[in-house]
Amino acid sequence: MTRNYKPWLFLICLLPLARLGYLAFNGGLGANPIEFITRSTGTWTLVGLMITLGVTPLRRLTGRNELIRYRRMLGLFAFFYASLHFTTYIWLDQSFNPATIFKDIYKRPFITIGFAAFLLLLPLAITSTNAMMRRLGRRWQQLHRLVYVIGSLGVLHYWWLVKKDLTQPLIYGLVLATLLSLRLPFIASRLPSLRLRLKSVQTKTT
Amino acid sequence: MLILKPSHIPSSEITPPEVYQQRRRFMQGMTALAAAPLVGAATEVQAGVKLAGVRASQYTLAESKTPYKDITTYNNFYEFGTGKEDPAERAGAFNPRPWTVSIEGAVKNAKTYDIDALLKLAPLEERVYRLRCVEGWSMVIPWVGFSLAEIVRRAEPTANAKYVEFVTLQDPKQFPGQRSRVLNWPYIEGLRLDEAMNPLTLLTVGLYGEVLPNQNGAPVRLVVPWKYGFKSAKSIAKIRFVEKPPLTAWMQAAPQEYGFYSNVNPTVDHPRWSQARERRIGEFFKRDTLMFNGYGEQVAQMYRGMDLKRYF
Numbered sequence: 001m002t003r004n005y006k007p008w009l010f011l012i013c014l015l016p017l018a019r020l021g022y023l024a025f026n027g028g029l030g031a032n033p034i035e036f037i038t039r040s041t042g043t044w045t046l047v048g049l050m051i052t053l054g055v056t057p058l059r060r061l062t063g064r065n066e067l068i069r070y071r072r073m074l075g076l077f078a079f080f081y082a083s084l085h086f087t088t089y090i091w092l093d094q095s096f097n098p099a100t101i102f103k104d105i106y107k108r109p110f111i112t113i114g115f116a117a118f119l120l121l122l123p124l125a126i127t128s129t130n131a132m133m134r135r136l137g138r139r140w141q142q143l144h145r146l147v148y149v150i151g152s153l154g155v156l157h158y159w160w161l162v163k164k165d166l167t168q169p170l171i172y173g174l175v176l177a178t179l180l181s182l183r184l185p186f187i188a189s190r191l192p193s194l195r196l197r198l199k200s201v202q203t204k205t206t
Numbered sequence: 207m208l209i210l211k212p213s214h215i216p217s218s219e220i221t222p223p224e225v226y227q228q229r230r231r232f233m234q235g236m237t238a239l240a241a242a243p244l245v246g247a248a249t250e251v252q253a254g255v256k257l258a259g260v261r262a263s264q265y266t267l268a269e270s271k272t273p274y275k276d277i278t279t280y281n282n283f284y285e286f287g288t289g290k291e292d293p294a295e296r297a298g299a300f301n302p303r304p305w306t307v308s309i310e311g312a313v314k315n316a317k318t319y320d321i322d323a324l325l326k327l328a329p330l331e332e333r334v335y336r337l338r339c340v341e342g343w344s345m346v347i348p349w350v351g352f353s354l355a356e357i358v359r360r361a362e363p364t365a366n367a368k369y370v371e372f373v374t375l376q377d378p379k380q381f382p383g384q385r386s387r388v389l390n391w392p393y394i395e396g397l398r399l400d401e402a403m404n405p406l407t408l409l410t411v412g413l414y415g416e417v418l419p420n421q422n423g424a425p426v427r428l429v430v431p432w433k434y435g436f437k438s439a440k441s442i443a444k445i446r447f448v449e450k451p452p453l454t455a456w457m458q459a460a461p462q463e464y465g466f467y468s469n470v471n472p473t474v475d476h477p478r479w480s481q482a483r484e485r486r487i488g489e490f491f492k493r494d495t496l497m498f499n500g501y502g503e504q505v506a507q508m509y510r511g512m513d514l515k516r517y518f
Contacts, residue, residue: 030291031280031487032343095491108479160478163341164459165288165388 002066009070013077016044034092041085048078049151050175057182060191072128079125086118110160117153120146151176253419257412260350263331272345274414276487281421284389285381293421300380302425311447314362321425325411328352333408338470338499340434344484349429350412355403367447370402372428372439389455395439396452406504432501434468465518470499474518
């Protein structure tokens with residue numbers, strides 16, 4: 001039996017939100033607090049997506065199959081921060097004005113794809129329950145492969161909004177490319193043997 | 207009030223040589239006098255020190271001023287890094303003294319000013335201007351300086367001077383951001399000669415009545431309030447009068463996104479985001495952006511008949 005770390009993970013995933021709350025009450029959000037909140041929730045959405053996408057490669061690499069049970073919570077937290085990010089935009093940026101929101105989504109490529117990524121997250125969040133998994137069966141997994149598209153759209157969204165310095169979006173792009181390439185069949189199938197080889201090296205040296 | 211300003215300088219505006227020479231002698235005397243007690247006390251001219259003899263001016267907005275802390279901690283000054291907090295965090299080691307500003311190019315009186323002489327060239331005024339960043343945020347800032355026109359007149363541009371180029375100091379030792387190739391250094395900005403002569407165009411040496419902090423472009427910067435903030439070059443080392451429009455740093459970096467004029471214009475969007483609204487620092491919701499940042503009365507006539515979508 002392995003221990004269930006879910007409650008701990010839940011608390012850890014709340015830390016970025018707690019940090020925002022702490023900074024907000026201590027005047028730590030800087031001169032442009034709304035930009036700070038928008039950037040921060042966007043960042044943690046991307047980080048959440050990357051960590052979620054990291055579960056499967058890590059499981060193959062370590063052989064720890066129990067890791068899979070944390071994936072849903074990580075994915076839902078990515079969705080949670082995406083919702084905060086989206087709400088900040090439609091409320092604090094656009095003041096709930098539907099005309100300007102639709103115009104913005106239509107006219108600005110980086111907003112178009114950010115919005116598309118958020119829409120694609122919705123069915124994944126809705127079908128994340130056990131009942132839905134049972135009901136959808138094999139199609140559940142096909143549907144949830146959408147997360148590859150969502151992650152790519154998220155990185156592109158960041159890429160297109162940056163004024164000049166592309167360092168940050170480039171880092172996310174590289175992490176995403178690594179995580180996706182670890183899923184290519186000829187690489188994915190080698191991960192468990194890589195683990196065994198690493199283990200034998202370890203046992204030899206110890 | 208509509209000020210019609212032709213692009214050339216009328217002869218009536220040119221100071222007769224005997225007058226300016228007399229002024230120069232007076233100035234030299236004054237600087238010698240002023241410098242005497244300052245020898246060995248160069249640290250007296252630094253951020254936070256009150257500037258003497260600053261007069262109020264007619265250019266004083268009745269809008270509430272952005273707090274000093276926000277103006278000095280939320281900056282775009284890529285010479286110190288691309289983050290908004292980088293300039294405040296990394297400008298401490300920057301040394302704005304000694305400093306010279308050279309006036310070069312198509313002028314009769316090319317000259318290199320020492321910064322402390324430059325400060326005494328004309329009476330210092332406080333001007334409370336709106337600042338609108340191309341990124342969609344704005345501030346209301348009490349600058350201290352005098353019209354750039356004071357320098358232009360003394361330089362006596364020749365007939366070949368159609369544009370003015372502003373060059374920021376290049377010194378990767380002092381500007382850590384210049385060690386990365388995020389822009390082509392040195393930072394270059396430019397104005398048409400009539401824009402440079404417009405009374406609103408401020409050669410700026412102070413903020414909130416005090417010496418300009420390093421992160422805001424010390425020791426001397428430009429403030430062109432009807433254009434997006436990046437047009438207002440900081441830490442200026444050279445002012446060159448040229449015949450062709452200068453190829454500015456941002457035009458080199460992204461010519462389809464940043465044009466030579468870059469006038470604040472709510473009807474011409476940045477290719478990637480809207481310019482119709484802005485977030486005034488300190489306010490919760492966005493407000494509408496004003497044409498020419500609200501300075502149309504003083505500047506619109508310079509662009510009469512121009513297609514501002516084309517000349518963005």
